[in-house]
Amino acid sequence: IGPGSWNWVRITIVITSFVALFIVVTVPEHFLEEHLWQHIVVVHIPKIFLWTFGTLFAVHILLEFIDINTWIASNMFIILAIALLVGIIPESGPHLIFVTLFASGTIPFSILLASSIVQDGHGMIPMLADSKRGFLFVKAVNIIVGAIVGIIGLLVGF
Template sequence: MEVLSHNLKHGLMITIFVFVMMIFIDYINVVTKGRMEGAMKGGRFRQYIVASFLGATPGCLGAFMNVSFYIHGLMSFGAIVGGMIATSGDESFVMLAMFPEEALVLFGILFVLGVASAYIVDRLVPVFRIEPCKECQLLRVHPQYESLYLNMGGTLEQVRRMSLSRFLLLVLLLGSLYGFVAGRIGPPDWNWQRVTLVSLVCLAVFIVMTVPDHYLEEHIWNHIAKRHLWRVFIWTFGVLLAVDLGLRFWNLEAFVRAHMLWVLLIAALVGVIPESGPHLVFVMM
């Protein structure tokens, strides 16, 4: 039961963050009338730099932002690969605490490797006929419907005649906000990660309360919530649970120590695992 509870909370935290980031990115793109999309898609090299920089930043939030950009079609397949190569996850905080100078050098190396790998992968995409994520049709701005996002005049009226979809989204976001503030989900202490999560959820609440009905229904409810939200949660929770159960029945650390010649291969395989815990074995070693 403890395993289910732990992975459920972790899965919820990741899902809410991805959901909020998707809302935020789409909202900014519409408010700027598509200029954010143009900035991100201004050149492949710019995408490689942004993706690798976000990946190299400590923690997992940068990697989640890269995923949100890629889902929206704002990053190439090579850029998302480069971002993931540059990512060291939550282990970056452990490395900064244990060996800060070497950690900073490592982050720099990962950034360079991310940019180089992104370029190489994009060259290989046509060769292997990889189908990258398509641009979201909803990123196309419709001025006739979406020109009053910062107009607060109709907010009270929208709250008074609140639709079911707006109500359900607010329940989800306010419930998540309570979970983060109370420490039920997410980081147990008030650190920069909890502050970031709380701030982003508050921003999402503001967006959901103030956007027009057309944008709410077509962009947030029908597309982001109904199409992406449940898939993100099921895959995240399922992978976390499978990895946790697997590690409980397979003593990875003892196996690595007994077969040092295989450390490099095992490290590469463990690096693919979408969870921070197993990677700490190699940080400690």
């Protein structure tokens, strides 16, 4: 089944399958039912799917029906500011907007890099729960570094 050659996709699927089989065979039934199924599959996967689908759909609509490319091309510093502000959100879904815009050639790498610097994904949620001050400090540092990198990148032309 599939291509005759082994590439990274096939190897990844085989390794993931063995890891999943190992987990199912070795962990207690409680872990499978409560943690994997009730928590990850029922709670998180629908949210991740909706964020991803919604973001990709919104970008598609913007690129298909609105001449956003012209506006973005003439307002790169505003797009950089938006990318930095979106990076404050402690989830990775909104970052897909900038990944998709970069992949379509709409924004330069410097804006994607600045957005990536500010975006921490779900990694900052525990810190937000533990210390709002620490969260804001880390985000402020990320925004400053992201802004510096983004501005220099835009001025240099990458």
